Amino acid sequence: MSNAQNGVTNDTHGEDIPSARDQSTEKEKPSSSNEDALFHIKDGLTQLEKTLSGDGYAFSNLTCKNKNLNCIPKEIEKYKHLKYINMSHNKIEDIDKLYSLSNVVFLDMSNNMIKTIKKLASNCLKNCVYMNLSHNLIKKVEDIKMQNLRELDLSHNNIENMNINLPSSVKKLNLSNNNIKTLALKNKLDNLESIDLSSNPIENIEFSEIAPNINYLKINNNSTMPMSQLSNLNNFKELHQLDMDNYLHFKDISYKEIKQILEANTKDIDLQKFNGNRIDKQGAAGITRKKPSQHIGCAYIYVLWVHL
Incomplete structure (x- = not known):
């Protein structure tokens, strides 16, 4: 396969991957969806770097935001040296054609119209560390087995099931603002440190065996999870920070009950604030700090209400 087919520019010949911006005076913007997408992709290529093999130079960055694109052209597969891709704020419906780009480290496909994430096997985007798929229309997510993924953002979608x-490499997971009731992951995530489940109809957080090392759990704006679920927090041995803004606002529960649950099950967590919850300042002050570096975030005590 030639260098041109691989998206590589030889030291002395650059005609194989010409930039559309250099040809702006030679041709008008194409009209078809695929040609239009290819036009913008060529125009968004930057950061010419020497290839790992040393046989030429290739573009490593692609920024193609707000271009009204509804597809990713198959021709993108030849730019196999890309490391950074930002195609956010378009109308793209799937990302299948990116799966073969093994050198991508950063991928931002947020604010598109993606509906389904098809299975990402271990050889798909295998060096990707950060993937942002937030603010799409995703309802179904299939298995993701990308070996080096550290941060995954699936927030602001329509996901109902995460079975x-x-x-196991994932450290930070954002699932906020979906329709998830129960998180039932199939495999153990020993490296997961942070998870955001805010604004979901969560009913069950019994996943401590799957992710035993979580140190940050966010369950803000949740009116469906029963108070009894707080008793499971003791199973998260590394939990340092719990954010539950507006959770207790919907609960008719006394300060004594809150104190009993939190003191019995979160002894190593510092309770600092009750954000948007129905408990008074005096009651909140009654739960003492355990470690200065650890806290449960629940603050902005603007409703001074509690029954004893």
């Missing part, structure tokens, strides 16, 4: 495999 899937995720790579």
Whole structure:
């Protein structure tokens, strides 16, 4: 396969991957969806770097935001040296054609119209560390087995079920603002440190065996999870920070009950504030700090209400 087919520019010949911006005076913007997308992709290529093999130079960055694109052209597969891709704020419906780009480290496909994430096997985007798929229309997510993924953002979608495999390498997971009731991951995530489940109809957080090392748990704006679920927090041995803004606002529960649950089950967590919850300042002050570096975030005590 030639260098041109691989998206590589030889030291002395650059005609194989010409930039559309250099040809702006030679041709008008194409009209078809695929040609239009290819036009913008060529125009968004930057950061010419020497290839790992040393046989030429290739573009490593692609920024193609707000271009009204509804597809990713198959021709993108030849730019196999890309490391950074930002195609956010378009109308793209799937990302299948990116799966073969093994050198991508950063991928931002947020604010598109993606509906389904098809299975990402271990050889798909295998060096990707950060993937942002937030603010899409995703309802179904299939197994993700990308070996080096560290941060995954699936927030602000329509996901109802997370009964899937995720790579054990993931450290930060954002699932906020979906329709998830129960998180039932199939595999153990020993490296997961932070998870955001805010603004979901969560009913069950019994996943401590799957992710035993979580140190940050966010369950803000949740009116469906029963108070009894707080008794499970003791199972998260590394939990340092719990954010539950507006959770207790919907609960008719006394300060004594709150104190009993939190003191019995979160002894190593510092309770600092009750954000948007129905408990008074005096009651909140009654739960003492345990460690200065650890806290449960629940603050902005603007409703001074509690029954004893």
